[in-house]
Amino acid sequence: MQIPTLEIAEAMLAEAEQLNPGPWVMHSRNAGLAARTIAAHHPNLDPEAAYILGTLHDIGRRVGRTDMRHAIDGYHFLHQQGYEDAARISLTHSFPLKNAPAAAGKWDCTEAELRFVEDYLAAVEYNTYDGLIQLCDSIALPGGICLLEKRMVDVALRYGTNAYTIDKWKAFFALQERFSREIGQSIYAVLPGVVETTFGF
Ligand SMILES: [Fe+2]
Numbered sequence: 001m002q003i004p005t006l007e008i009a010e011a012m013l014a015e016a017e018q019l020n021p022g023p024w025v026m027h028s029r030n031a032g033l034a035a036r037t038i039a040a041h042h043p044n045l046d047p048e049a050a051y052i053l054g055t056l057h058d059i060g061r062r063v064g065r066t067d068m069r070h071a072i073d074g075y076h077f078l079h080q081q082g083y084e085d086a087a088r089i090s091l092t093h094s095f096p097l098k099n100a101p102a103a104a105g106k107w108d109c110t111e112a113e114l115r116f117v118e119d120y121l122a123a124v125e126y127n128t129y130d131g132l133i134q135l136c137d138s139i140a141l142p143g144g145i146c147l148l149e150k151r152m153v154d155v156a157l158r159y160g161t162n163a164y165t166i167d168k169w170k171a172f173f174a175l176q177e178r179f180s181r182e183i184g185q186s187i188y189a190v191l192p193g194v195v196e197t198t199f200g201f
Pocket residue numbers: 027031057058137
């Protein structure tokens with residue numbers, strides 16, 4: 001896979017934290033932890049690659065406080081360095097539905113960038129890692145890994161809902177069911193700290 005090494009990925013996140021400190025950094029680490037844990041129980045996923053991809057999925061936030069354009073910025077940052085598989089995750093993680101306007105948050109990007117995302121989504125066939133990081137992004141809070149339902153409500157409260165929200169929630173539930181089926185048990189049986197993080201004790 002065209003992804004950075006673990007050491008380079010850690011250094012990228014550390015540098016990004018210097019540039020733009022915030023809760024997104026711990027969210028990223030927890031997404032990586034969730035991805036690595038599920039991958040360790042999965043027949044055809046590599047835990048270290050999953051951790052690297054999860055850790056870097058929001059690396060576009062290195063440039064500052066942005067909304068949906070963090071996905072585009074992350075894509076270009078990793079693409080320019082030749083890390084094509086990590087670059088695609090930066091973009092696809094925001095789109096469990098292959099539909100640009102369905103994403104949560106504001107489209108703080110140009111018309112040309114919106115078209116670029118739409119064309120990219122139309123051309124790409126999601127692989128197992130795309131689905132894994134979409135799922136892990138949606139269960140990773142800065143404070144730990146939580147129940148999917150909690151994070152979905154958290155996002156709805158912060159960013160609002162739109163006409164695609166219910167379809168997107170269904171897509172997340174489908175991912176949760178898919179990965180639970182593929183690892184032969186509930187994802188919550190293997191992920192650490194879910195009860196504590198979900199209920200806050
Ligand atoms: Fe994220």
